[in-house]
Amino acid sequence: MQTTDRVMSPGWAADGGSPGVVREVGWPVRLRRAVAFRNVSALYLLVLMVVVFSVWVPDTFLTSGTWRSLLSDQAVTCLVAVGLVVPTAAGVIDLAIGAEVGLGAILVARLLVGHVPTPVAVVLSLLAGAAVGLFSWLMITKARVPSFIATLAVSSLLAAATAWISSSQQIVDLPAGFGRLGTGQLFGITYPVYVMLGVAVLLWYVLERTPAGRRVYATGGNVDAMGGSSEAAALAGVRVSRVILFALVTSGAVAGLAGLLLTSQLSTGDPTVGPGYLLPVIAAVFLGSTQFRGGRFNIWGTVVAAYTLAVGVKGLQLAGLPIWIPDLFNGAALLAAVGLAAWRKPPLTRREAILRLIRNNTTTAWAARRARRRELIARATTTDTAETPGWAADGGSPGVVREVGWPVRLRRAVAFRNVSALYLLVLMVVVFSVWVPDTFLTSGTWRSLLSDQAVTCLVAVGLVVPTAAGVIDLAIGAEVGLGAILVARLLVGHVPTPVAVVLSLLAGAAVGLFSWLMITKARVPSFIATLAVSSLLAAATAWISSSQQIVDLPAGFGRLGTGQLLGITYPVYVMLGVAVLLWYVLERTPAGRRVYATGGNAQAAALAGVRPSRVILFALVTSGAVAGLAGLLLTSQLSTGDPTVGPGYLLPVIAAVFLGSTQFRGGRFNVWGTVVAAYTLAVGVKGLQLAGLPIWIPDLFNGAALLAAVGLAAWRRTPATRVRDGKKSRRRTHVRDR
Known part of the structure; x- marks a missing residue:
């Protein structure tokens, strides 16, 4: 810690000789370090963009109005990013941050039109955001759900809550006084800018100048890519659970504050505004980690990065580029930010390597x-x-079998721990048979359920492969959307159907190849890489389709998705064929064993001769190709290329894969468990829809199902050795007490 503090203190640097010997350096060295590209690259990028757009669109870009609006409009995004720094520094990936903004925005509007006093409505919105953070903490620390999965499910629950509160409609006629909170000015600058700066100063002080901040960084300093807690921090006496609670509650409250400021700026409660903040704020936080603090997540680096990215988006919009450009820019910026953060992270010093060696060879280790x-x-x-x-x-003795x-x-x-989805399926069938017998117990309902769910089940089956290899593919829904729109564009361009089908499959495989490059070569964590890829694919889908549905497809292509054999549509047979093929590969071939070995422990697999990079390539290419196949089958079913269909598949297929891991194979991701889980979840959603419940019910059901699935998977994987070790420990304690 002494060496670290001196290196971070102005005017000091470690001597090149003996460890611990320091020497004071002059202002030229300090200045050179301060302006080095590795330390302030965002500022250089900002200057470059200002120069480019000043030449490109000088009439609109170089105006005081543009810069004032940029400063004010970006204040909310920057505020959300500043709040997100805290959980990210603690090693928690909060994918619900955008949905939390949406909840704060719509809740304050509903309270105000309900004649709740403005101060009370503001406080309740902040408390609601903090409550979301508390719930996420419970899922992460108590239910042992990985943070990115827990917050992804929470985002679905919040989408349902937002739709319920707003009735999926904008809330207007807010009090005039509330609008001044977001639009009032001081010295020509709107109030949200000052609020953002105040929160930034407060969180900077907490993180950089208090013991609480040191605990946050200690907790996040030894967290794996799956969002697990820090063992090193716990061994050092840090209460990791409390740190994560503080981080998530703080982030939630700040997101709620950002949401109510957004509603004040718009003078309208809009239930659709939240999710759009996810990519920009994550990109700002990761790009900000490369600024000022040597690869560490920090407040002022995030502020600079947020406004740098905003200048890029604003300039591209002023240049008259298409509406999908922000998705492309944000996805590319996120990949560049995380890749740059990985490159920016300095190697271990000699002292750090010795300390790590000592820690790894203690009796506790x-x-x-x-x-x-x-x-x-x-x-x-x-x-x-x-x-x-x-x-x-x-x-008795290990290895003795009978x-x-x-x-x-x-x-x-037939144990519940092994086939719980089947029991759940039977329960739902009984409930809906009593609740809505006239519509649920019909052959037409079940045939449509079997056929309509075939595409979702096919996507989930393909997702089993990368998930079993330890890769989280959050781009799977966007890959379906790309396959759906690409095959439609090719067909209306008079490309023969077989060629269009093959090109769509190859496009899906190419997306998997690109994701592999980002994960293995650029060293971007899989969930961040695929999240960014999903934004790139959204831009590609909008570009291919011109953000319009593609109609007038060849009639023969429609039969691929709607034709029947023995009363069952072709996609069901395609799904079963792919499921059998992938089941055989995963369970009966060396390739499958390598996939499971890589997902179980990539380092151990590498030591055993497995090449994890090749395994991940196989997994992502396979998943991408299957997603492309699912997309073209979906287009065939709809007889239309719809650019909006893809993202809706993300939550259902992830829930199916994780719930499927609790079936048949003892907590291991597997194909047939996923098939059963997918149809079990589909029956639940279908029954609720037939019962006439609101349109937000599927979001609620899918989010709850994902949390239950992953929590159940964690419970299912609890090894018997922990139980035996616990009994031994209690027996030793009892003997000592006696």
Whole structure:
């Protein structure tokens, strides 16, 4: 810590010789470091963009009105990004931040039109944002759901809540006085700018000058890409759970504040405004981490990055470029920001390497590794014996197995822990059969359910492969949308149907290849890389379709999605064929074993001779091709190329994959468990729709199902060794007490 503090203190630098020896440096060295591109690259980018747009569109870009509006309009985005710095610095990926802004925006509007006093409405909106952070904390720390999955599900729940509060309509006729909060000016600058600066100063002081801030950085300093908690911080005495609670509640409250300021600026409560903030603020936070603080998430770097990105988007809009340019710019900026952050992160110093070596060779670290080995051996033994028909591990010595009879095998096969989705399916069928028997218990309903869900199930089956390899593909919905619109554009361009189909599949595979390059070569975490890729694909889809539906497709192509065999549409057979093929590859071939080995522990797999990079390439290309196939089948079913259909598949397929991992295979992602889970979730949504419930019910159901699925998967994976170790520990404690 002494070396770190001196390096960070102005005027000091580590000597090139013995560790711990420092020397004071002069102002030329300090100035050179301060203006180095690696330290303030966003400022150089800002200057470059100002020069370019000043030459390109001088009449509109170089006006005081443009810059005042840019400063004011970007204040809300910058405020959200500043709030997001706290959980991100703590190692928590909050994908619900945009939905939290939307909730704050619509809740304050509903309260105000309900004649709630403005101060009370403001406080309640802030408390609602904090409550969302509290709920996310419960899911992450108590239900053991990875942060990016938990917050992705929470965003779906918030979308349902926002639609319910607003009745999916804009809320108007707000009090005139409330509008001045967002539009009033002081010295020609609107109030939200001052609010943003005030929050930024406060959070900067907390993070950089208080013990709470040091705990935040300590917690996030040893967090894996899956959003797990920091063991190093916990061993150092930091209460990681409390730090995450503080971070999420703070972020939620700031997002609620940003939402009410947005409503004040618009003088309208708009239920659709929130999600659009997700990509810009994540890009600002990650780009900001490359500024000023040597690769560490920080407040002022985020502020500079947010306004730098805003200048780029504003200049492109003023230049008259298409409306999909912001999606393209934000996606590219996010990839560049995270890739630059990975490049900016300095290598370990000699002192840090020695300290890490010492930490990894303490008695506590040795005990943790021994416990982990016992856990892995127990899991492998359980998996191997469970996969061998007629055999089970003996309760005595490890490795001793005994043959069991058919009653034991049958009891295990129908246990709730193994086939919970089937029990849930039966329960829902009974409930909806009693609730809406006239519409639910008809052959037409079930045939349409089987056919309509085939595309969703196909996408989920394809997603099993990268998920089993440890890759989170948040671009899967956008890949479906790309396949859907690309095949339509090719067909109306008189490309033969077989060629259009092949090109759509190749486009999906190419997206997987690009994602692989970002993850393995640019070292961007998979969930961030695929989130950015989804924005790029949204721009590509809007460009291909000109943001319009593509109609007048060849009649023969429509039969691919609507033709029937034995009363069942072709997409069902396609889905089953792909499922059988992927099941065989994953469960019966060396390639499948390499996929599971990579997803279980990529470093261990590499040491065992597996090439994780090639496995991830195979997984992403396969998933992309399957998503492209699903997209063209969807277009065939609709007889229209719709550029808006893709994103809606993200939540249902992720929920199906994670719920499917609790079925049949002992907590392992698998194909047939995913198929069962997909249709189970579809029955729930269909029954609720037939019951005449509001249109926001699917968002609520999918979000709740995703949380339940991942929480159940975490519970399902709890190894028996932990139970035995807990019993031994209690017995030792009892003996000592005696």
